[in-house]
Structure formats: structure tokens, C-alpha cells
Amino acid sequence: MTTRAITNTTAITMDPARRVIENATILMEADRITAVGPASEISVPIEADRIAGEDMITLPGLIDSHAHAGHGLTRNLGGGDGDAWFQACEDIYTRGSTPGFWQAEARLSGLERLKAGITTCTMLLGGGADHYRTDTTEAGDLHCAATREIGIRTMLAVGLNRRPFPKRYTSLDLARDITLSFEDQMAVCGELAQNHNDLLDSRTGICLIMPVYSPAEATQDPDEICQMCDAAMALREKHGLRFTQDGHREGSIALAESFGILGPWAYLSHSVDLTAEDMEAAKRSGASIVHNPSAIMSVLGRCPAPELREMGVNVALGSDAAAPDRGYDMFRHMAQCLHYHRRHFRDPEVMMPLDVLEMCTIDAAKAIGLEDELGSLEVGKKADIILLDRRKPHLYPPMMPLTTVAQFANAADVDTVIVNGEIRMQNRRTALDEGAILDAAAQELQEAVARCDLTHLLAEQGAAG
Template identity: 80%
Template structure:
């Protein structure tokens, strides 16, 4: 058994009392926290390894509840032209990507998340929109392998494309076209779940995802959509999986409830321009909502996150990264969330720092059913811990730690990251070959752009 003590830090615990402890000591044994409190109240066991936390803010590991595999390499294509970028993602993900592409992207995005203090993330295996690389299990296997190599946790959202089927993909070795059916994709999702669904243990989990259908789409093909929903839910229940979706709006949550795809095991991203009935359906079903305040959908519509929270709906925060205008900096997304809703209501007190900190820690853990293990610094919970370097001009004077973390911090302030009791980064140094990861990412994008004749999307606009 290995015992480690963090001393002299300011701990933002996110526990039930939302304690903020100055001159705190945190002790963990192997992968679990055994003590959290002021230095005067915690006895450090003899022989414990010591981490000096002087000049730091310490938080539970951040949880990003919605992001996309693949986007880490394509994020800059098109210089912000949304339609061109979405089309490029479809071309590359379905017809122009190789095993090397998915491996390089998984390693790059994992490195970025680690250095931003994100210890747990839901990653959609594709998207942009509804193009999932589940023709075989290879891309998913590569992503999970990169997660385990990095040491963080990833909930991989594996899923189904939008009807109608079949879809034409190009194999990852680029040797042949594949006619992809709904049944093919569902079988691959089942294989990935059987191999990788152990988020707390190995660091990889699997949830299911299928497209959001709007009421008018459903009316055109109700029986096919109902059958697909039943099949996905049958697998979800059989394998004990979570379920997520990307892009709810304007009546689609109410419809989803009638299709039997909502429950306390579901969490729905974006969720803008919701009707009263949508909000009530989320509340009745115990569904969580994932708010993505920096996403394009939050420009085109508004997620009523404060209103949902007031109703008792659990709301988590997601980066929706990577994309043409955003990355994995959850501190940016916290500040964006505050300004987004304060501007809407013209009220600087609609949301407060503690609210957004909850949304990417304890409430995010609740969305994936793991609030008993993740999301706060408490005895018995996993030792997923992030330490911020507070000895910087933008953090001074060293007062009001909640405000400092939610409104002044950025990803570059993350000094130390601990996951499962393992120190993965200390003083911003990891054990990974970061140069190799960066070089591979650059080369794989260059190759994918050439394969798909997308060089014109590399030009910046004036």
C-alpha cells in the first residue's frame, strides 16, 4: 500500500458542504482518499510520500461531459467556416481516415485533456454530425488504448449513424468500400462495450449514442426509428450501459421520452431552445443535460441551464471540443457559462462560481452515475486530483478561491494531475513522449487532408 499526502494547499472540495479549506491536507492510500481537512485536523501517516501544495488551489479532477474523437486533428480546417468543416469531418471520418489517424488523434486529445486537468471525459467516436467510426472496433480500440497509456479516464460514446441505411465507408486500410448497416454498427458497439467498459478500473468506459430525431423527422419514418430505439435500448439494458445524445432542441426531448430512450442513465448534450415539455420530460425521467456554452449550437440557440437547475434537473458542463473555435479548457467554458447566462438575464448573479464548478465536477459525476466515486475530494472517493499553480499575477491577491478558479484560471495553470492515485503530471511535466504525439498528429492531418483533397481548407481568411 502506498500512502501520499498533499499539504499546504487550498482545497475546493465540492463535498456536500462545499467546503473550501485553507492550509489543507489531503491523504490518499493507493487510489482512494482517506483524509481531507485542515492541517491541524489531519494526521499524516508515517512514511507517506509528500506533495508540497503551497501556493496551489486543489480541485477534484475535472469532468468534461461532451467532446468528440476525431476533432482534435480537424479542429482548424476551414478557418471557422462551419458547413465546410462539418463536410470535411464527414469526408475524413468515413472515407479518408486510417488507423494511424485515429491513434494520433486519440493521443493528442488525451494529452490536451491531461494538461487541462480533465481526468474524465465523454468522447464521441466521431460526430460532426452523426458519423461514428463503428464499422469495425479498430478505431474504438485505438482510442481506449491511448486513454490507458495516458492514464486518464474516457467514456467512449460508440454509436449509430442517422437513418437511412446502408452507409458507405472506406475501410481504415483504404483498400475497400464498406456498406455499413445499422445492425453492423450495433454489433460493433456491443463488442466495444464487452472489451472496454470499466471506467473506474482500467479508465475506459463505453456508452451508447444514436442521433437526435426531431418530431418532423420522426413523422416521416416512425416505425424504423422506433425499432432502432428499441434495439439500442435492448443493448443498453443488457450490457448495463449509459446512453448519450448530441444536439437536442425544440421538442426532441419530449419525443425522446415517448421513444423510451430517457432515464437516469441518459445525458443529453447541447439541448437548446427547449420547450416547457422538453424540460419537464428531462425532470420526469431523471435525465441529465450537458450544457456546452462555447459551442456553435449555443450561438444558434440557448440552453436554459439555470432554469433546469432550478427545476432540479442535473446539468453538467461539456467542452464540445475540439472544434474550429474551442478546445478542452474547462476553465474557459466555466467562465463562458457564467457570462452566457448573465448576459441573457442581464443579471450578474444568475449563476455563480460554485454553480459552474459543480457542473464540471460533482454534477458531471452524477450524470454518469459515479458521484459516489468521482467529482469531489472526500474520504472514500477516487484520488482524482488537480492542483493549480496560484503563484501567478492573474491569481493574485490570493483571495476568494471559488472566484479565482471559475473566472480567472485557465488550462495552463494546471500544475499537477493525479488520477487513480497516480501522478500523471507534475509541474506540467508528463511521462509521455509529447513531441512524438505532436509530430504524429501533424503528419496524420496532412495525410488525411491530401487523401480527401481538402488542401483549400488550410487557407486562413483575411
């Protein structure tokens, strides 16, 4: 059993007391934290593998509560033309992708998350506009295999396309057209849940996703939508899954409650321009909200994250990465969150550094039902820990660590990443063939856009020549 010790560090624990400990020691045995406290109170075993924490800020591993598989390769397509980008995602994900595409994207996004200090992330298996690659288990299997290779945790959101069905796909070997039904997708989701739902120990979990319906859409065929919701909830209950949705706004949360798809096992992304009924439904049901302050939906509308938190609703932070205009840098998204709401209220104290740190650590762990296992540096919890190199001009002088992390740090400051007690990155070096991951990603994108006749979307808008 490996014993490790982080010594002489500044520890932001995110424990119930929200302790920030200077000159701290953190002990780990195997995959669990066994001690956290001032160095004067903790004896380091002579056999321990020591990690020098001088000039480091140590945090629980960051948790990104909303992102998309596939988007890591399509992130720049269209050069800012949102409609073209959405259509490209549909074309590639449903008719122009191969096993190599999904494998390369999973490795690329996993590497980016690892180097940004994200130890756990919810990844939607597709999306853009409710196009999920659940015609077979292959894309999901490949993503989970890549997660284990990279060494982080992924909660993979698999699920159901928007009605009407059936949907037209092309098989991943590009050999035949597929007519995909709601029942087909349900069966594949169930199989993925059987094979990959062990987030804590195998580092891959499965949650279920289905489209958000607006009140206007619900009037078109409420019986069919109710039947779909009932079937999805039966599958969720059978496998004990979490449930997430992408794109709530303007009455849709209250509607979701009426369909019986809200509960403390649900976490709902974007959630902009909410009605009072939406906010009360979130509180009443115990559902969490995932705020994505850097997303386009947060330009087109506003998530009332401070107001929801004041009501007692759990709010987590998501990157909505990696496309079309953002990445997995959760430090950027923390700072964006602060400025977003301060500007709205014209008040520089509406949200504070501790608030946004909670939203991507302990509150994010609560959203996935694992606040007793992840999200803070506490004895007995999983040893998911990151260290930031503080000895840099933009992080000096060495004071006020909460403010330093939330307002000045960036992904490139992450020096060391530990997941399940295993060192996955140290001195910003991994054991992965990073060059091969990057080269495969570039090759797969070029082949996908050529296959789908989308090479024109690689042109920079406004570029000379």
C-alpha cells in the same frame, strides 16, 4: 501500497457541504482518498510521498461531459466555414481515416485534456453530423489504448449513424469500400462494451449514442425510428451502459421520452431552445443535460441551464471540443457559462462560481452515474485530483478561491494531475513523449487532408497573401 499526502493547500472539496478548506491536508492510499481536512486534524504518515500544496488550489479532477474523438485533428479546417468543416469531418472520418489517424488524434486530445486538468471525459467516436467510426472495433480499441497510455479516464460514446441505412464507408486500411448497416454498428458497439466498459479501474468506459430526431423527422417514418430506439435500448440494458445524445433542441427531448430512450442513465448534449415539454421530460425521466456554452449551437440557440437547475434537473458542462473553434480548457468554458447566462438575463448574479464548478465536477459525475466515486474530494472516493499553481499575477491576491478558479484560471495553471492515485503530471511535466505526440498529429492531419483532397481548407480566411 503507495501513500501520498497533499499538504498546506487550499482545497475546494465539492463535498456535500461544499467545504473550502484553507491549509488543508489530503491523504491517499493506492487509488483512494483516505482523509481530507484541516492540517491540524490530520496526521501525515512518515512514509508518505508528500506533494507540497503551498500556493496551490486543489480540486477534484475536472469532468468534461461532451467532446468528440477525431476533432482534435480537424479543429481548424475551413477557417470558420461551418458547412465546409462538417463535410470535411464526414469525408475524413468515414472514408479518409486510417488507424494512424485515430491513434494520433486520441493521443493528442488525451494529452490536451491531461494538461488541462480533465481527468474524465465523454468522447464521441466521431460525430460532426452523426458519423461514428463503428464499422469495426479498431478505432475504438485505439482510443481506449491511448487513454490508458495517457493515464486519464474516457467514457467513449459509440453508436449509430443517422438513417437511412446502409452507409458507405472506406475500410481503415483504405483497401475496400464498406456498406455499413444498423445491425453492423450494433454488433460493434456490443463488442466494444464487452472489452472496454470499466471506467473506474481500467479508465475506459463505453456509453451508447444514437442520433437526435426532431418532431418533423419523426413523422417521416416513426415505426423505423421506434425500432431503432428499441434495439438501442436493448443493447444498453444488456451491457448496463449509459446513453448520450448530441444536439437536442425544440421538442426533441419530449420526443425522445415518447420513444422510450430517456431515463436516469441518459445525458443529453446542447439542448438549446427547449420547449416547456422538453424541460418537464428531462425532469420526469431523471435525464441529465449537458450544456456546451462555447459551442456553435449555443450561438444559434440557448440552453436554459439556470432554469433547468432551478427545476431540479442535473446539468453538467461540456467543452464540445476540439473543433471547430474551441479546446478542452474547462476553465474557459466555466467563465463562458457565467457570462452567457448573465448576459441573457442582464443579471450578474444569475450563475455563480460554485454553480459552474459543480457542473464540471460533482454534477458531471452524477451524469455518468458515478457521483459516489468521482467529482469531489471525499474519503473513499477515487483519488482523481488536480492542483492549480496560484502564484501567478492573474490569480493574485490569494483570496476567494471559488471565484479565482471559475473566473480567472485557465488550463495552463494546472500544475499537477493525479488519476487513480497516480501522478500523471507534476510541475506541468508528464512522462509522455509530448513532442512525438504533436509530430504524429501534424503528420496524420496532412496525410488525411491530402487523401481527401481538402488541402484548400488549411488556408486562413482573411489572411493576406
